[in-house]
Amino acid sequence: MNEYWQEEFETMSRKDIEKLQLERLKQTMELCTNSPYYQKVFKEKGITTDSVKSLDDVQKLPFTTKDDLRNNYPFGLAAIPLKDCIRIHCSSGTTGNPTVVLHSRKDIDEWANQVARNIYMVGTRDTDVFQNTSGYGMFTGGLGFQYGAEKVGCLTVPAGAGNTKRQIKFMIDYGTTSVHIIPSYATRLAEVMFEEGIDPRRDTKLVRLFIGAEPHSEEQRKRIEQLLGVKAYNSFGMSEMCGPGVAFECPEQNGMHIWEDYYIVEIVDPITLEPVPDGTYGEMVLTTLRREAMPLIRYRTRDLTCILPGDCPCGRTHKRLARFRGRSDDMIILKGVNIFPIQIEKILMKFKELGSNFLITLDTVKNNDEMLIEVELSDLYTDNYSVLQKLASSVTRQLKDELLITPKLKLVAKGSLPSQEGGKAVRVKDLRKLC
Amino acid sequence: MTVNQISIFLENKYGTLSEILGFLSEENIRIVAATIADTSEFGILRIIVSDPQKAINIFKKHNVTAYLSDVLAIICDSASGSFARTLSYFTKAGLTIEYMYSFSIDGKSLLVLRTNNREAALEVIRRQNLDSLNENDLLKL
Numbered sequence: 287m288n289e290y291w292q293e294e295f296e297t298m299s300r301k302d303i304e305k306l307q308l309e310r311l312k313q314t315m316e317l318c319t320n321s322p323y324y325q326k327v328f329k330e331k332g333i334t335t336d337s338v339k340s341l342d343d344v345q346k347l348p349f350t351t352k353d354d355l356r357n358n359y360p361f362g363l364a365a366i367p368l369k370d371c372i373r374i375h376c377s378s379g380t381t382g383n384p385t386v387v388l389h390s391r392k393d394i395d396e397w398a399n400q401v402a403r404n405i406y407m408v409g410t411r412d413t414d415v416f417q418n419t420s421g422y423g424m425f426t427g428g429l430g431f432q433y434g435a436e437k438v439g440c441l442t443v444p445a446g447a448g449n450t451k452r453q454i455k456f457m458i459d460y461g462t463t464s465v466h467i468i469p470s471y472a473t474r475l476a477e478v479m480f481e482e483g484i485d486p487r488r489d490t491k492l493v494r495l496f497i498g499a500e501p502h503s504e505e506q507r508k509r510i511e512q513l514l515g516v517k518a519y520n521s522f523g524m525s526e527m528c529g530p531g532v533a534f535e536c537p538e539q540n541g542m543h544i545w546e547d548y549y550i551v552e553i554v555d556p557i558t559l560e561p562v563p564d565g566t567y568g569e570m571v572l573t574t575l576r577r578e579a580m581p582l583i584r585y586r587t588r589d590l591t592c593i594l595p596g597d598c599p600c601g602r603t604h605k606r607l608a609r610f611r612g613r614s615d616d617m618i619i620l621k622g623v624n625i626f627p628i629q630i631e632k633i634l635m636k637f638k639e640l641g642s643n644f645l646i647t648l649d650t651v652k653n654n655d656e657m658l659i660e661v662e663l664s665d666l667y668t669d670n671y672s673v674l675q676k677l678a679s680s681v682t683r684q685l686k687d688e689l690l691i692t693p694k695l696k697l698v699a700k701g702s703l704p705s706q707e708g709g710k711a712v713r714v715k716d717l718r719k720l721c
Numbered sequence: 722m723t724v725n726q727i728s729i730f731l732e733n734k735y736g737t738l739s740e741i742l743g744f745l746s747e748e749n750i751r752i753v754a755a756t757i758a759d760t761s762e763f764g765i766l767r768i769i770v771s772d773p774q775k776a777i778n779i780f781k782k783h784n785v786t787a788y789l790s791d792v793l794a795i796i797c798d799s800a801s802g803s804f805a806r807t808l809s810y811f812t813k814a815g816l817t818i819e820y821m822y823s824f825s826i827d828g829k830s831l832l833v834l835r836t837n838n839r840e841a842a843l844e845v846i847r848r849q850n851l852d853s854l855n856e857n858d859l860l861k862l
Contacts, residue, residue, distance in 0.1 A: 663730060663786070665786050665788075668788070669728030669730075669765050669767065669788050669790060670819065671758075671765070674762075674763065675762065678762060696732070696762070696763075697730075697732060697762070697763055698732045698763075699730045699731065699732055699786060700730075700786045701784050701786070702732070
């Protein structure tokens with residue numbers, strides 16, 4: 287079946303990929319010299335474009351971390367004048383500042399191309415009707431898939447997140463064939479369909495889902511496929527790289543091809559930061575090769591994965607990433623939204639009525655992923671119900687504004703939560719079954 | 722005219738009341754009145770005891786967070802209409818009643834109440850010449 291969006295790039299020989307990567311790495315480093323942050327870093331480490339003579343030399347370059355982005359908020363990593371940037375996307379911050387990612391017009395076009403390449407790879411054509419259930423606005427899953435699907439020529443339904451009955455109505459009425467959705471919502475969608483007596487196979491034209499934004503198991507994917515009568519393809523993206531479009535499964539559904547004409551991918555040991563061989567899990571480090579507004583050198587993604595060795599029968603020569611195993615930091619992903627425990631701590635600490643001990647529990651309740659935050663009261667300062675209830679609402683509202691999801695908040699008595707063991711508080715309990 | 726009341730936030734910490742009541746009975750503290758009310762979110766236990774200061778110290782020793790506040794403890798007779806009349810003195814003075822618990826025994830009723838304005842409530846008691854308990858009376862009950 288294999289039809290390629292860009293055959294020349296997708297089936298390029300390994301030798302040609304590496305030649306292309308070296309050429310684009312040098313261009314990227316040249317660009318980086320215009321960014322205040324990299325200018326400083328290159329000067330400190332004595333790095334110039336000549337420092338890189340072969341692809342292996344990428345290991346000589348310094349890592350870039352999310353903290354570097356935060357510490358240079360908002361525009362410290364811009365490599366082109368701000369007037370040539372046409373969009374900002376930002377994602378969760380942990381210390382009050384989000385992470386800003388800038389895009390030029392060319393960046394936006396390339397990003398759309400990446401997404402188009404992905405969805406075309408799994409059979410999406412201009413005769414398809416594409417529905418996007420991702421939030422829009424700052425979430426890159428919204429506009430990212432929107433532009434990519436439009437590039438392929440799909441009839442797009444920019445539904446946005448939530449309102450399941452409405453999503454289903456659109457799918458039935460508009461003949462949606464392809465959907466971008468997070469895996470936990472896909473199971474919810476199936477559940478509501480069954481409650482309404484809707485048989486997806488009989489009553490909808492759904493053919494394929496693009497699932498991502500949160501880790502999920504092979505079992506969960508198969509279950510989603512079986513429930514909705516579709517094929518579900520794993521999609522990987524990261525706002526710092528552009529958004530969705532970084533890696534995607536081909537019809538083989540055995541690993542996600544990561545586009546090596548767009549990124550140099552390294553897998554390193556998260557502690558020693560030394561490269562590990564293909565087939566060994568480690569932290570993925572990405573260097574952008576096409577981005578011009580905000581190029582990134584050796585960005586530590588904190589995602590744990592490995593390169594699947596061997597060739598793919600689909601004929602695409604770009605390496606494949608295994609299912610992500612977790613993170614090398616404490617970030618939580620709930621309903622596709624990134625959350626750091628420290629964001630929660632920061633808000634709870636603002637309230638003098640609350641103590642310093644709290645516990646986050648993640649669980650799946652009736653197919654919905656939920657977060658429960660139990661927080662101890664400081665010495666009971668009041669015994670007035672309405673004051674305590676107002677406190678609970680006020681804390682919940684601030685949490686919702688910061689986290690973009692609404693957690694369940696429970697006030698508990700001081701001293702009732704498991705105390706810190708050996709100085710490190712156990713803050714998060716994840717009871718969700720990866721199916 | 723007021724008595725001390727101890728409040729304890731119950732959520733999560735105490736499976737049964739008997740644990741807390743046990744701490745008190747171990748040290749011979751008598752409970753004069755008690756009430757628990759809860760919403761779906763949490764529950765608060767309020768008790769009036771024979772020796773509130775000692776009780777607070779006992780709770781501290783057992784790591785129980787307890788809060789001391791004062792409430793009015795009024796005695797009226799338990800004839801019909803008495804209760805309503807007594808309460809009306811407060812509401813006519815523009816006070817709202819935040820919470821209340823009461824019981825009757827031997828022809829008398831004990832009303833424990835908390836209003837939104839302590840000073841105004843004490844004034845009502847003085848003006849209406851209501852019978853009320855103070856700390857010393859508690860020890861005798």
